[in-house]
Amino acid sequence: METTAITMRGVEQHQTHFRLGPIDLNIAEGFVTAIVGPNGSGKSTTFRLLLDLIKPTAGQIQVLGQKVGEGDDRVLKQQLGYLAEQSNSEDDSMRGSEKVAFVRRWYPQWDVNFYREMLQLFEVDDSLKLGKMSKGMRRKFELALVMAHKPKLLLLDEPSSGLDPIAWKTMIKVLHRYMEPGDRTIVMSSHIVDEVKRLADYIVFMARGQVLGTYEKDELFQRWQVLFVQTGGAAAQLAAVPGIVECTEAGSGIYRIVTEQSAATEQALQEAGHTITSRQSLQLDDILELLMRRGAWS
Ligand SMILES: Nc1ncnc2c1ncn2[C@@H]1O[C@H](COP(=O)(O)OP(=O)(O)OP(=O)(O)O)[C@@H](O)[C@H]1O
Numbered sequence: 001m002e003t004t005a006i007t008m009r010g011v012e013q014h015q016t017h018f019r020l021g022p023i024d025l026n027i028a029e030g031f032v033t034a035i036v037g038p039n040g041s042g043k044s045t046t047f048r049l050l051l052d053l054i055k056p057t058a059g060q061i062q063v064l065g066q067k068v069g070e071g072d073d074r075v076l077k078q079q080l081g082y083l084a085e086q087s088n089s090e091d092d093s094m095r096g097s098e099k100v101a102f103v104r105r106w107y108p109q110w111d112v113n114f115y116r117e118m119l120q121l122f123e124v125d126d127s128l129k130l131g132k133m134s135k136g137m138r139r140k141f142e143l144a145l146v147m148a149h150k151p152k153l154l155l156l157d158e159p160s161s162g163l164d165p166i167a168w169k170t171m172i173k174v175l176h177r178y179m180e181p182g183d184r185t186i187v188m189s190s191h192i193v194d195e196v197k198r199l200a201d202y203i204v205f206m207a208r209g210q211v212l213g214t215y216e217k218d219e220l221f222q223r224w225q226v227l228f229v230q231t232g233g234a235a236a237q238l239a240a241v242p243g244i245v246e247c248t249e250a251g252s253g254i255y256r257i258v259t260e261q262s263a264a265t266e267q268a269l270q271e272a273g274h275t276i277t278s279r280q281s282l283q284l285d286d287i288l289e290l291l292m293r294r295g296a297w298s
Pocket residue numbers: 015017018037038039040041042043044045046085
């Protein structure tokens with residue numbers, strides 16, 4: 001694998017009603033990784049651990065080559081940008097421009113032109129008080145705010161929450177452009193299938209505080225397929241076919257097969273004399289559901 005921007009080793013975080021981990025995770029530098037999982041699966045908790053906003057109960061975390069929670073992390077923090085899931089209501093009475101004046105002092109590399117350009121693209125007026133901005137407007141402002149120092153690692157917790165479809169498209173464009181230099185990394189959580197499809201290079205599935213797996217996006221969609229198969233009555237032979245995750249009878253000797261190794265499954269089906277009548281890609285949420293079911297969690 002490529003150089004890692006983030007490494008988590010045996011990381012656990014215990015709360016009264018929630019346990020995260022143990023998590024072992026590598027996130028590649030120079031790519032977009034999307035963390036996908038149901039509500040309460042631990043995505044935001046993971047972000048907070050990476051930023052040292054909460055401490056792990058066990059394990060070690062490295063971000064951009066530095067151990068989190070050890071030594072002077074000022075230089076590391078200047079290389080990070082974090083968009084929290086929810087706005088901080090304590091900032092409501094501040095104007096956008098006042099918030100910027102406050103934040104930019106921490107970042108010597110703050111790029112005022114880039115910030116202005118983003119406000120223009122998103123059509124945001126930063127002279128408004130943050131509490132007076134609409135939800136989407138504030139989200140766009142905050143996105144510009146966390147990107148203006150051009151961090152090497154951008155952590156975005158549900159970035160498109162509250163954005164209208166036009167603003168959403170602008171955000172996708174902005175993030176694609178952000179990745180162009182090749183040495184930047186984005187880790188984002190998202191519930192929007194289309195967003196993950198358009199932006200992510202890698203997908204990390206999470207559920208109930210556990211990482212279910214990390215997958216290269218194109219390979220994931222290529223491997224996970226639904227095949228409709230005419231068995232000619234020899235359905236029992238399907239049990240020996242590799243990669244099958246689910247198999248249901250669809251009527252008239254046709255079986256609906258979900259596979260996570262489409263190439264191997266198709267080859268074995270053909271060698272056994274079965275006919276594949278059609279195939280479809282599986283959606284991201286269906287893959288997550290099947291992975292969760294396999295973990296016997298749902
Ligand atoms: N079944 C549950 N019922 C109520 N709260 C839960 C449950 N599971 C987890 N939580 C809460 O969720 C928190 C962990 O979730 P976290 O915010 O990290 O998840 P998330 O994946 O970001 O969720 P979301 O998609 O809703 O933003 C824990 O602090 C815990 O309090």
